[in-house]
Amino acid sequence: MTGKEQSARPDDAAPAIELRGISKSFGPIRANRDISLSVASGTIHGIVGENGAGKSTLMSILYGFYKADAGEIRINGKPTAIPDSQAAIGAGIGMVHQHFMLVQNFTVLENVVLGAEDGPLLGPSLAKARSLLTRLAGEYELSVDPDAVIEELSVGYQQRVEILKSLYRQADILILDEPTGVLTPSEASHLFRILRSLRDEGKTIILITHKLQEIMAVTDTVSVMRQGEMTATVRTCDTMPEELAQLMVGRKVLLRVKKQAANPGDVVLDATNLTVTDDRGVERLKDVSLQVRKGEILGIAGVAGNGQTELLEVLGGISSATGSIRINGKEVSCSGPGSDAGSRRRCGVAHVPEDRQHLGLVMDFHAWENMAFGYHHDSRYNHNRLFMDNRAIRHATARNMEHFDVRPATAESVARNFSGGNQQKIVLAREFTRGPQLLVVGQPTRGVDIGAIEFIHQRIVDLRDSGAAVLLISVELDEILSLSDRVAVMFDGRIIGERITSETNENELGLLMAGITSES
């Protein structure tokens, strides 16, 4: 695809965007490898891929946030340098970010004009924007009250303001990054109507998403990215979700873990009808019920953001939910007093959070202080009711660091100074050595090097074999497949399917992850 030479063509036939051989590395991680892409003018082009496949990096290069290490960008056939977002706007590119960039206490009109005022006086710009907004409202169903204050608007409307901002800056190319992640289904379908009418007016749209139905519903062509590479570009009408799912997940080398067949015992975790509503009133976890038995690993697969984090936080006692949780047959609270993380630990729940730097560790604490974190009430770590036994903690730390091969094994170092993998080992050492009855673990090997991955996987299996119930949440499908005995797939806050690991495969799970059940 890369070596293909394009002969000179008239300008109007030139693709709106053409990327040639784009590469970008962050240290040892190659986020984009030799990517070439051509998007015809007046089309909607979808880009799909798992988290970390390189979609966002590629778009950030196109929008001038990052500079590519190699490669060329052509806009409407002309080679264009995009050193910053101003240049991108100048080249007619507009971007609607996943997290909106709006001033909350400004009105719609003020936000649209912000940064693109015509002069020192606001009046003329605002008047111009107002007439444009009225025009666009009719043309594209983009109606928003120009005088409404952003914080009073729903998310769907805020997104329209983002689109209007780009149009006001005369964007011909619109990039939307996961635009439906925050929308309700009806808001999403309205967005798609807007996108179609924009396309019919000749605008070019790039839609980044991991939801295959959306791709099928709205795009003309679609590209699949995997591990930093562009693996395929096809016409949407020539493909099927099944094919895209397969391309997305791919066939990666499986790191097989040495493990015996599971020997499940009594039910340790019995959760029923867990529902989590966030502070905006959106249900993040919907009626989730699951059981984990002693001596088995239940894997939760799914694309990030489909409720796994919320599930983990409810079980770990960080956020509250409705529903019921039983641990070893004993009811524990899901909200209010007794639902905090300390109470969970007293029930024998160990929690390895998804985000170790944010939750699992205090980055400014020494390794030894982190080793007692969450267990600082333990009698072994305290002289009496008041004073902690720092020497005992240091001893335990030295022992745990050796067992878990933390490098450097210096208890006096601050957590921040360890590499990601070793930070994770500190967390794991702390949680695993308590002999938990239930381990809930999220993304155990995120950002961890290959050697450590194997080590961590082995430890999780060892813990299972010693009689713990393990709930494993990961966005890495091969991790789920190689570790778990059963797999549940989460999509849109629900568990939409459960399989025995030995009786399923990546393709089946990949489809479930994309929200495609065999019934539909």
Place this chain on the structure above:
Amino acid sequence: MNSQMPKWADVALIPLLNLLLAFLVSGLVVLWIGENPLHALVIIIKGSIGSAYSWGYTLYYTTNFVFTGLAVAVAFHAKMFNIGGEGQATLGGLGAALACLSIDWPHWLLAFPVIVAGAALFGAAWAAVPAYLQARRGSHIVITTIMFNFIAFALLVYLLVHVMKAPGSMAPETKTFPPGAHLPTAHEMLAWFGIGFPKSPPLNVSFLLALAACVFVWALIWRTRLGYAIRAFGFSEPAAVYAGISPFRVIMISMLISGGLAGMMAVNTVAGEAERLLIDSVQGAGFVGIAVALMGRSHPVGVLLAAILFGILYQGGAELEFELPAVSREMIVVIQALVILFTGALDNMVRMPVEKLFIRMRRGAP
């Protein structure tokens, strides 16, 4: 905290450079009003640490700043910016005065614990309301504590004018405390050991209490489970919640301790020095505490050293005003403000270049 700089640079070099800058600019100010800055410096140093007499005053001020500095430092560890030391110390004065006036104390040793408890309790109570509003309602502690300073002052004025004023007196102050509530001064205490010390400096037994408070805060923050929870919360609230630490509890307890420490300042000023409750016994020490805590890096040893420095500035400044009439009271305040400005607010101005220097030096080295 960061790996860019050796610890000594962080703890000693940067505060020293800050101080030097502050003195340099102060020197220019003195020069500008037509006095010799070096001469002024000599007066400040002689007047504050040149004799036992001047030490007696310097350490009296130091005592105040240790209490208010520790108060700010404890709250800092929980990432609470308690700038209500002024109001908490004002209320502490009320507590101390009520304790002194409650009965006719037979001996100061009996009165002392009650005075300390009264001062701490009232100070803590004054911090409790802003703490609760922060913990439960999210009202910003900076706003609420500063507002409570004004309320405290107004409350005290009301009480002194209408309720607690000594009968027949024109001044808004209570009657003098009973002799049994008199706290021993440095002169009296050193006399027990046969050591001579001038009679007039107000330095008293509260200084020892301040030193004890330093040890208490050190043990609290770095040796107890509560201190562990406070620091964890201060560094990262989400992580603290993950560890089962209750943010409400940490905010309340750390602010109560903070308010209590600020209130204990009154043991020194109200019970130790004035021996009656005056309308303005705090005199800005609550705010100086912020600079002391900043300069002392919220560590008790650092707080003690910074408090001594500010004690020197206060006492030396008073001497300067006395010796050089051209340097007015306001000029002294300007110099003190400059020190606070350079050590507190402009800390990063010095820190960044020094950090860069160390990085460059490290790169230069093999």
